[in-house]
Amino acid sequence: MKFRRLNNYFEIGVHNGHVLFKIRSNFKIAVDPDFVFDFFRKAGKILMNPYNLFNRYFEKTSDDFFRQDAERVFANKNVQIALIDGLHQYDYALRDIENTLKYLSDDGVILVHDCNPLSHSASGTWQEWQASGEKGFWNGDVWKAIVHLRSTRKDINIFVLDCDHGLGVVTKGLTEKPLSYQREQIEKLTFAELEANREQLLNLKPVNYFYTYFLGK
Ligand SMILES: C[S@@+](CC[C@H](N)C(=O)[O-])C[C@H]1O[C@@H](n2cnc3c(N)ncnc32)[C@H](O)[C@@H]1O
Incomplete structure (x- = not known):
């Protein structure tokens, strides 16, 4: 059984990162106006899955993200x-x-x-x-x-x-x-x-x- 490798990950509505932190990709974009984690949880998740070092967090609504950031964030890498x-x-x-x-x-x-x-x-x-x-x-x-x-x-x-x-x-x-x-x-x-x-x-x-x-x- 062979799966395509889809690398560039984008999540809207991340909450405590239950899904986000498990993903093994060096391009992960996270959007949520109210992330339910702090610096220490992020640090712990980097130790458990080093790919989390590259995560980019946008603490805002998805509407604001698309209006203010999406074009720049996805300029060279698509989702x-x-x-x-x-x-x-x-x-x-x-x-x-x-x-x-x-x-x-x-x-x-x-x-x-x-x-x-x-x-x-x-x-x-x-x-x-x-x-x-x-x-x-x-x-x-x-x-x-x-x-x-x-x-x-x-x-x-x-x-x-x-x-x-x-x-x-x-x-x-x-x-x-x-x-x-x-x-x-x-x-x-x-x-x-x-x-x-x-x-x-x-x-x-x-x-x-x-x-x-x-x-x-
Ligand atoms: C069901 S939880 C997400 C759970 C997460 N995907 C997981 O699998 O663990 C919904 C999240 O959507 C976020 N949210 C609410 N309004 C939003 C908006 N306008 N744009 C982006 N995220 C929003 C909430 O803050 C909440 O953390």
């Missing part, structure tokens, strides 16, 4: 693999994916977390989730960004792996089974409609489809 896990709202996730696509290499991959919410309250806005008083994980309506892109972008392909809380996979190339929703329709889509049409709306795939898609097996 080969990105994890989008910032603000879990339709418009934010959509902008994060579209902005990242501008800097993505032709064989690059964007992963998007929380695309397949399992409960009604986890799938709404942050305000709704807080008002629900439920415990657990808030996924937000990132799923609507997936429906939006599958309806509007014919130059990219998207599927969502049915694992964790739904891992979106975005690559360049022709769209499989495009959708034709307008923005106003997407805004009105309900969790009940998602429940009834997950496969169709998200292009939901079993986890091992990852190998079929990238390795042809």
Whole structure:
């Protein structure tokens, strides 16, 4: 089994660096307005994985990063693999994916977390989730960004792996089974409609489809 080596890593929404610090690459760009680690955690992570010495941290929103820094940061190196896990709202996730696509290499991959919410309250806005008083994980309506892109972008392909809380996979190339929703329709889509049409709306795939898609097996 042979994987392509995708080196240049970009993460939006890093939190405590749970994913970032494990990655072995000397080009890692981290964006979060509120990193949950200090100098000592960073130093410890450099000892555990020396690649972390080269990490570049941008403590700001992804919108500010794209407005102020992205052009310079990605001038000589494009993004080969990105994890989008910032603000879990339709418009934010959509902008994060579209902005990242501008800097993505032709064989690059964007992963998007929380695309397949399992409960009604986890799938709404942050305000709704807080008002629900439920415990657990808030996924937000990132799923609507997936429906939006599958309806509007014919130059990219998207599927969502049915694992964790739904891992979106975005690559360049022709769209499989495009959708034709307008923005106003997407805004009105309900969790009940998602429940009834997950496969169709998200292009939901079993986890091992990852190998079929990238390795042809
Ligand atoms: C679910 S956590 C990320 C978890 C992390 N990717 C991991 O795997 O451990 C979401 C993060 O998004 C950050 N965030 C919130 N709004 C953001 C924005 N506008 N731009 C970038 N990051 C944002 C939060 O500060 C938080 O740390």
